[in-house]
Amino acid sequence: xxxxxxxxRCDPMxxxxxxxxxxxxxxxxxxxxxxxxxxxSIAETDDPSLSFRRSCRSAICxxxxxxxxxxxxxxxxxxxxxxHRKRGQLVLEPLANHRVLKDLIVDMDPFWRKxxxxxxxxxxxxxxxxxxxxxxxxxxxxxxxxxCIMCGSCNAACNTLDVDPGFVGPAASAKAWRFVxxxxxxxxxxxxxxxxxxxxxxxxxxxxHCTEYCPxxxxxxxxxxxxxxxxxxxxxxxxxxxxxxxxxxESIKRVGRLDEAAMxxxxxxxxxxxxxxxFGLKMEIHGKMPHPIIFPAIEKxxxxxxxxxxxxxxxxxxxxxxx
Amino acid sequence: MAKLxxxxxxxxxxxxxxRESNETTRRVARILGIxxxxxxxxxxxxxxxMTDYDYELSLALNARIFAQAEEMGMDIMTICxxxxxxxxxxxxxxxxxxxxxxxxxxxxxxAGLKYGGKVKVKQLLWVLAEDYGFDxxxxxxxxxxxxxxxxxxxxxxxLRPSDALGFDDPEDPRSLEEAIGAxxxxxxxxxxxxxxxxxxxxxxxxxxxVEMTGRRLTGALDKGADxxxxxxxxxxxxxDNYQSMAEKKLSRKIDLPVFHFSQLVGLALGxxxxxxxxxxxxxxxxxxxx
Numbered sequence: 357x358x359x360x361x362x363x364x365r366c367d368p369m370x371x372x373x374x375x376x377x378x379x380x381x382x383x384x385x386x387x388x389x390x391x392x393x394x395x396x397s398i399a400e401t402d403d404p405s406l407s408f409r410r411s412c413r414s415a416i417c418x419x420x421x422x423x424x425x426x427x428x429x430x431x432x433x434x435x436x437x438x439x440h441r442k443r444g445q446l447v448l449e450p451l452a453n454h455r456v457l458k459d460l461i462v463d464m465d466p467f468w469r470k471x472x473x474x475x476x477x478x479x480x481x482x483x484x485x486x487x488x489x490x491x492x493x494x495x496x497x498x499x500x501x502x503x504c505i506m507c508g509s510c511n512a513a514c515n516t517l518d519v520d521p522g523f524v525g526p527a528a529s530a531k532a533w534r535f536v537x538x539x540x541x542x543x544x545x546x547x548x549x550x551x552x553x554x555x556x557x558x559x560x561x562x563x564x565h566c567t568e569y570c571p572x573x574x575x576x577x578x579x580x581x582x583x584x585x586x587x588x589x590x591x592x593x594x595x596x597x598x599x600x601x602x603x604x605x606e607s608i609k610r611v612g613r614l615d616e617a618a619m620x621x622x623x624x625x626x627x628x629x630x631x632x633x634x635f636g637l638k639m640e641i642h643g644k645m646p647h648p649i650i651f652p653a654i655e656k657x658x659x660x661x662x663x664x665x666x667x668x669x670x671x672x673x674x675x676x677x678x679x
Numbered sequence: 680m681a682k683l684x685x686x687x688x689x690x691x692x693x694x695x696x697x698r699e700s701n702e703t704t705r706r707v708a709r710i711l712g713i714x715x716x717x718x719x720x721x722x723x724x725x726x727x728x729m730t731d732y733d734y735e736l737s738l739a740l741n742a743r744i745f746a747q748a749e750e751m752g753m754d755i756m757t758i759c760x761x762x763x764x765x766x767x768x769x770x771x772x773x774x775x776x777x778x779x780x781x782x783x784x785x786x787x788x789x790a791g792l793k794y795g796g797k798v799k800v801k802q803l804l805w806v807l808a809e810d811y812g813f814d815x816x817x818x819x820x821x822x823x824x825x826x827x828x829x830x831x832x833x834x835x836x837x838l839r840p841s842d843a844l845g846f847d848d849p850e851d852p853r854s855l856e857e858a859i860g861a862x863x864x865x866x867x868x869x870x871x872x873x874x875x876x877x878x879x880x881x882x883x884x885x886x887x888x889v890e891m892t893g894r895r896l897t898g899a900l901d902k903g904a905d906x907x908x909x910x911x912x913x914x915x916x917x918x919d920n921y922q923s924m925a926e927k928k929l930s931r932k933i934d935l936p937v938f939h940f941s942q943l944v945g946l947a948l949g950x951x952x953x954x955x956x957x958x959x960x961x962x963x964x965x966x967x968x969x
Contacts, residue, residue, distance in 0.1 A: 426870075427850055443851055515835070515875035519890040559884045561891070562727045563875040564764070564839035568849065584731040596883045604728040608740065613723040614691035623882045639920065642959050644696050655720040659790035663743060666789040667736040 359385040359440050361394060363406065364449040365459045374456050378447070379403075385436055391448065392420050392431035395460075408460040415571060418505030421512065422460050423449040428509035430571045451512035453521070466521070467508050470528040474551075478535055479543040494539045501534040501579050503572040510566035510576050522555040526566035526576030529557055533579035536586055548587040557583045558597025599623045609664050612654030617645075683810055684714035685801075686748040688766075690759030690912065691723050697912035699956025700939040704758050704803055706954060707945050711811060711819060715756065718747055724765040727879070738779070739786040741769035742794040746787065754799040756806050758941060760911035764836035764844065766800040771843040802837060804910040804940055805846050808854040813861040821949035823863025826969055829943065830867040830899030830907045831855035834914040835875050849873060855908065858940070862947035867904040871895050876909075876917040886928070892917045893925035896933050905967055910940040922962050936964030 361383055366376040381402055383394045392410055399406045411417040413432045420431040425443045428451055440446045454462035510526040517523050524532075532551055536544045551557045557580045566576040588598050603622035607615040621629050639645045654660070693701040708715045721744050723729075729737035744766065748755045757763050773780045774796045784793050801809075807816055831852075838849040847854045852873065856866045876895055877888030896918060899907050909915055918937040926933050938946075942955045946968065952958070957965050 425850065442848075515891065516880070516884075516887060518874075519894070520884070520887045523887075559880055559887065561835075561875045561877060561879045561888075563835040563879075565835070565875075568839045568841060581731050581734070585733065588732065597880075600882050601728045601731050604723075604726065605732045605736075608723050608725070608729070613694075614726065616691075616696060620882065635924075638923075638961060642961055644920065644959060644961070654722055659720070659743060659792065660722050660740070662790035663739050663786055664736065666786045667733060667739065670735070670786070671733075 357385050357437070359383050359394075359436060359446060361398070361436070362445065362447045363398075363460070364447070365406070366456060367405075367458050368456075369458065376456070383436070385440075387437060389436050390432055391422070391424060391429070391434045391436055391439070391446075394436050395431060395448075406460075407458045416505060418507035421451055421507040421509045421571075423447075423451060423512065428452070428512040428569045430507060430509070433571065451508055453512050453514060453517045454508065462508075464508065467506075467511060467525075467527065470511075470525055471506075471531055473524070474528045474532040475535070475543070475547065476531050478538060478541060480540045481542040488540060490539065497582075498534050498537040500573060500575050501530045501537070504530055504534075504574045505572055507571065509569045509571060510574070513565035513569040515561050515563040515565060516559050520555070520559065523559050524551065524556055526560070526580065529560075529583060530574050530576040530579040533583055536583060544586070545590050545592075548583065548590055548592055551583055552587045552592045552595055552598065557587070558595055596623050608660065611652070612657050612660050682712065682714060683806070684716060684753055685756035685806070686718050686751045686753040687715035688718055688721055688744065688748075688755050688757045688762060688800075690757055690762040691726075692912040692916065693758055697915055697939065699959045700758055700912050700915070700941055703939065703941040703945045703950070703955050706950060707803075707941050707948060710948050711816070713806070713811065716751060716753060718744070718751075721747055724762045724769075726761050727765055730765070730768075735783070735786070737765075738769050738773060738783050741766055742773060742783050742787055743790070743792055745770065745773075745798040745800075746792045746794040748798045749795055754801060756801050756803060758803045758910070758912065758939075760802065760834055760836035761913050763800060763802045763805075764839070767843040768840065770796075770798065770800060801846075802910060804837065804854055804858065807858060807944070808847070813857050816858070816944070817861040820862055820947045822947055824859075824943070824947050825863050825865075827864040827967070828867050828903060828905045829859050829864045829938075830869055830902065830904035831859060831872055832876075832895060832899070832907050832909040832914060832918065832937075833873045834909060834911045835873070837910050838873060855910070855940070859908065859943070862943060864943070864947075867899060867902050869898045869902040869904070871898040876911075876914040877921075878913040878917045881917065881921070885924075888917065889921060889924045889928045892921050893929040893933070896922060896925055896935050897929065897931070900933060900935050904935065906936045906938055906964060908938045908940055908943045912939065915939055920961050934962060936960065936962050936967055938964060 361381045362378045366374040368374040381398045409419040411419045415433040450456045450460045450462045560580050600623040603619040689701040725737045841849045859866050877891035881888045
């Protein structure tokens, strides 16, 4: 079957700037043919100037991630017939949120800089006498983060990176969790402080895209959630993200649900809350201002309190077990 | 066909800041003959923040909601995409991992509760798409929205993570488009309809949040939309309430009314602007309502 592939191309080395254009190629598609096989076939038979990265062809090296019909995928494990059938077309573009060097090749340097910033190696505690004893459970918490092949798909899908290139991003966050979550790590607290600062894990919008488009099941969002959890547990709470989360936990414990006015105040503090008064007035005119004084609790609040107490008790025992 | 009935979980936002969405949904359900049963003891799902705070606590709080629905013998219907995502993720984790269900039930047991793992959680859009059916909805339309060019906005949590939700195709969703079509409106397609509105970082990184809001709105505006429609109250907060901030950030007038999904349905069913609570919007949709 002949299929048309549209590929977004550009060659700044030729023109000085990247002025992308779509070029169409016809490919003789066989059942099971991958995007990468199609690209190789075009380059070999049709247009040797077409540039793309590839190496292992087995979803291991992480080189060939591209945008397929709008979403990041590994070219080597995405088949062209089902993709074409699904959307009625097949458009290949370079990874989003990355600067294009040529055609489907993007500049990965900023991606690596983000990794470097997280100190991507273990800083071990002193080995206990008789050596480390790592349980299956210890291993399990960091298992997923070790599956990363650094293909950049998650960063390409990240909604925060789309508007703020300074954000640490899902890939480096997952890598950071690999060390923070390691029982042998000595420098976890310093890492958590760095990750709680501006452009850190609290800037994630929880859009789910990183987890959805990771081809290896790393679940970077889960890593971000765990980093936030550990940071709060270590008392690193002097930032809007942690304050907001703690205010939510307090609000549910008090009234069973979200008390918006109290949460905004607790997150922003008195000065920034005062700054929101003009906005608040506009909201008030449209009846949208939440009124904390008349905020009713849910029924059977005692059940919620008992659940909180049961978990708090469990945490206390765990901490006791450690000491 | 058996009467559709659900344990109704509007979510915290729709009981306060976006209560027009809750009130409209109740009216729409009444007109369509869908029974909504209140859950006055239901707690907040945690909106994802509680997952950060304490995963096990967050699971237990969600399981408490599910246990109530189980007791009522019904599935849950929410009108909030974030509640939908959080509850379905919790439900996925609890039902796919017997050990986790057991340890969560040990915590629930302290409050005299138990979750058996049998509840499903859906959203109004989902209920109309799969349980009620758009063909049936079309027959109920009194006032086709033939003058309306509506840009559908899904946001993130009505479609992802797909392994927990399993509703529609996150890469090429059709449900909102089909709904707009059934109501007689014209669909405006644009890039960004499944991207983020920015809500979750409004208080953390306002600049980035407002930039996202602005890009979503102008994406729809530039394709000729005269309104947006979203199933998510949190998306509505950013797209409507934060729209003036987005205008400032992007230095351009946007003035694009944003409907809650329930309001668009209500409008086609013949509800009045007052019944729809349109005066509660910061960007008035009343000027485009006929």
